[in-house]
Amino acid sequence: xxxxxxxxxxxxxxxxxxxxxxxxxxxxxxxxxxxxxxxxxxxxxxxxxxxxxxxxxxxxxxxxxxxxxxxxxxxxxxxxxxxxxxxxxxxxxxxxxxxxxxxxxxxxx
Amino acid sequence: xxxxxxxxxxxxxxxxxxxxxxxxxxxxxxxxxxxxxxxxxxxxxxxxxxxxxxxxxxxxxxxxxxxxxxxxxxxxxxxxxxxxxxxxxxxxxxxxxxxxxxxxxxxxxxxxxxxx
Numbered sequence: 001x002x003x004x005x006x007x008x009x010x011x012x013x014x015x016x017x018x019x020x021x022x023x024x025x026x027x028x029x030x031x032x033x034x035x036x037x038x039x040x041x042x043x044x045x046x047x048x049x050x051x052x053x054x055x056x057x058x059x060x061x062x063x064x065x066x067x068x069x070x071x072x073x074x075x076x077x078x079x080x081x082x083x084x085x086x087x088x089x090x091x092x093x094x095x096x097x098x099x100x101x102x103x104x105x106x107x108x109x
Numbered sequence: 110x111x112x113x114x115x116x117x118x119x120x121x122x123x124x125x126x127x128x129x130x131x132x133x134x135x136x137x138x139x140x141x142x143x144x145x146x147x148x149x150x151x152x153x154x155x156x157x158x159x160x161x162x163x164x165x166x167x168x169x170x171x172x173x174x175x176x177x178x179x180x181x182x183x184x185x186x187x188x189x190x191x192x193x194x195x196x197x198x199x200x201x202x203x204x205x206x207x208x209x210x211x212x213x214x215x216x217x218x219x220x221x222x223x224x225x
Contacts, residue, residue, distance in 0.1 A: 004151075034213060036216075042218070043197075043199055043216040043217060043219050044152065044199070044216050045216070046213050046214070046215065049213055088151050088152070090151075090214075096142065096154045096157050096165045096167070097142070097214055098154065099144075099152045100151050101149070101150050101151045102150075102151050
């Protein structure tokens with residue numbers, strides 16, 4: 001079982017729709033959870049972090065965490081073509097930041 | 110403020126050669142981590158250094174080594190290069206080595222290594 005699992009996609013949504021990205025993790029000791037966005041050929045960029053159960057909103061982005069289910073998600077409201085990228089879920093600690101393989105999102109104009 | 114800077118941006122090497130990649134962290138950040146990212150995969154952890162000491166090592170062979178200098182910059186060395194070492198090598202810095210929500214990783218633009 002992979003430590004951090006994501007649906008690799010690709011996920012396509014029309015412009016203006018809600019994109020839902022999901023991630024599960026295996027280590028119950030994990031305490032901090034991050035979402036990074038990575039444009040093709042570029043390095044990962046931190047967009048959100050969450051560490052307590054529930055929802056955290058930042059602009060068009062909402063992160064959701066359910067530690068009992070070992071599940072993290074990212075919702076992107078009013079999706080824009082500029083949101084087209086690979087979204088990486090990362091989990092930490094107890095070991096160093098561990099990434100999933102990423103979900104490729106395409107927002108269609 | 111300058112972000113994490115890495116050099117070189119691109120590198121082409123031949124099998125068997127060695128390579129040194131360099132990283133300067135964000136000012137004030139004392140922790141540097143190295144990741145390898147193969148096309149289509151997420152970054153894989155290689156090393157973490159904090160206050161010039163190795164604080165973590167991923168599942169990579171001994172051909173990979175690293176060090177951190179007094180100014181907190183870092184080098185990643187790879188010996189006896191293999192074709193499979195071709196990847197994007199990412200350096201990330203953070204305030205502390207705890208990796209918690211209040212000390213997230215900030216990545217540089219990476220070094221694209223091609224081994225032929």
